[in-house]
Amino acid sequence: MKLNKLFLSLLFVGFCTAGFAQQTSKELKELKQKKEAIERQIELAQKNLNKTANGKKLTLGQINTIKAQVRLMQDKISTINSEMRSLDNKITENTGKVHNLQTRLVDLKKEYAGMIRFAQRNRNSYDKMMFIFAANDFNQAYKRIKYLQQFGQYRKKQAAYIQGTEKDLNNQISVLDHDLKNKTNLLKEQLNEKNRLDKKKSEQAVVLNNLSKDERKYKQDIQKNRQQQAAIQRQINAEIQRQIAIARKKAEDEEREAARQAALKAKADNKPAPVNIPTKQKTNSEVLRATPEAERLSTAFENNRGSLPAPVSNGYISTHFGISKFEQATVNEEGVKYHTSEDASVRAVFNGIVTSITPVAGRYVVLIKHGEYFTVYYNLKSVSVGRGASVTTKQNIGVVANTDGVPELGFQISRSGKTFLNPEAWLAR
Template identity: 80%
Template sequence: MKLNKLFLSLLFVGFCTAGFAQQTSRELKELKQKKEAIERQIELAQKNLNKTTNGKKLTLGQINTIKAQVRLMQDKISTINSEMRSLDNKITENTGKVHNLQTRLSDLKKEYAGMIRFAQRNRNSYDKMMFIFAANDFNQAYKRIKYLQQFGQYRKKQAAYIQGTEKDLNNQISVLDHDLKNKTNLLNQQLSEKNRLDKKKSEQAVVLNQLSKQEKQFAQDIKRNRDQRAALDRQIRAEINRIIAIEKKKAEDEAREAERIAAARAKAENRPVPVVASNKPKTNSEVLRATPESAKLSSAFESNKGSLPAPVATGYITSRFGVVKVDQATDNHEGIIYQTNEGAAVRAVFNGKVSTVFDKFGKFYVVIKHGEYFTIYENLKSVSVSKGDNVSTKQTIGSAANTDGSPEVGFQIRRGSTPLNPESWLAR
């Protein structure tokens, strides 16, 4: 019947849009969580900044914190814009649902009214008892009884459809009103964040103006930091190269031993000494992946690219990978720097084995090996692991130390001795 066709078509459309609705709701939830996480980072940055602005001397940490705040505020505004775009899609979708339900309700009511009019017009000629007794035989009479029962059930079902559709329509209108209120709230948030960003940019301009007055002292701080970082990176590379050299010697010794055993066996069996193809690793990558365990761990580390946890549970990046410009000076960072909470726990980002723990410039540094990959944790006040220890993902390995009054943790990822951008490996 026409009603059934209408119902089935609307049901099909409903199934098609349900998946999109779930995706939109999930996207909005994720954007809201991201926005809240960014706000927590902004608040932590302000907390750290308040602690370090009491002194008259401007520090590199203060400048990096303000720059990080500006970047985080821009990220939050971008997230709000994405949230509004998703909400607009949801509003459009819900508006369509309301229109479809209104059309559906109108069609159902027309169908029901037509059925009532038909029943009224034919009430006398289709008297139930007369209709049944007028049957030619018992079988026909039975079919007429079933017909009347089905007709009555159909009318009840149609009335239930109408009531259900009215309820769905009212619910959908309520959802649409809620979405429109949320959009208004997001617009207000966006305006508030833009005003806050303008104020922070003005604060940044004041700080940079203050920087020009302390240029000589600041240049010395930059040089000191650059020299310390260069010395630290040299020691890290030397440590990794030492590990590679040990692994390479071990692989070469094993290959020579295998050749010796093969030659001795051939001599004992009075046959020519076989020419054994060299199994010696040729590259650093082959050296570090030489054993099945190392190869498996390397592959596992690689497969988790983009989903590794951050080395601190709470924090924000103040210094990024690569060439970084500070005032008029440039610096090359082989890792990233987080600011975090006072004494925050520093954690391993993946399963591995501690290659070394050393102290330099009054701070501790931990290097963890993951097959051919290494992660380096810098600027620790204390450590809770030792060389040779096996560690698991998110295991605490130490606590964050302060630099110029701000709790900071440096983090590097290397493939062999080659530095990689950690941000492309960490989960967003």
């Protein structure tokens, strides 16, 4: 019947839009979580800034914190814009649902009105009996009896469809009203965030103006900072190369021992000694993945690309990987730097072996080996693991130290001791 066709067509449309609705809701939830995470990072940055601002001297830490806040606020506005676009899609979708339900309700009521008119014309028992007895034969009379029974059931079912559709329509209108209120709140939040960003940019301009007034002094501070960073990086590179050299010597010793054992066996069996053919020197990667355990650990580390936990449980990246410009100075970062909370715990990002703990300028650098990969954690004021210890993912390995009054952790990822990788591509967002 016409009603069944209408119901099936609307049901098909409902199934088609259900998947899109779930995807939109999931996207909105993820954007909201991202926005809340950014706001926590902004609050942490402000807390660090308030602490350092108590001093009379403007520090590089303060400058970096303000710059990080500006970036975070811009990220939050971008997230709000994405949230609004997703919400607009949801509003459009829900508006379409309301329209479809209204159309459906009108058609159902028309069908029902027609049935009521038919029932009124044949409302007494005499008319029904005459309808049955007017059949040409018994078979037709039976079909007419079944038709009258089905007609009554169908009318009840249609009344239930109408009630259900009215309920769905009211629910969908409520959802649409809720979405429209959310959009209004987002517009207000966007405006407030833009005002916050403008104020922070004004604060940044004042700071940079103060910086330019005493440019010579801050250039000296920047140069000192770069020298300290270069010294730390030399120590990190040297330690990684030392670990590779140890692994290479171990592999070569094992090869020599295997050759010696083969010669002894040949002599015992009265066979010619095997000829030792010089082999091509192994690459760093081959040396570091030489054992089955190292191979498995390297593969596991690679498979977790994009899902490794951050080396601190709360904080934000203040300095990104690669070449960055700080006023007139250009710096090439081999990793990232996190600003975090006071006395924050530093944690291993994956299972591995602590290969070295190196003191540098009163702080510590911890190197953890994951087969072919190394993770580096520097600027720790204390360490809670020992050299040679096995660590697991998220295990506490120490406490972060302050730099220019701000708790700051440096983090790097190296492969085979030749290439430093961008940690942001490996860490979970």
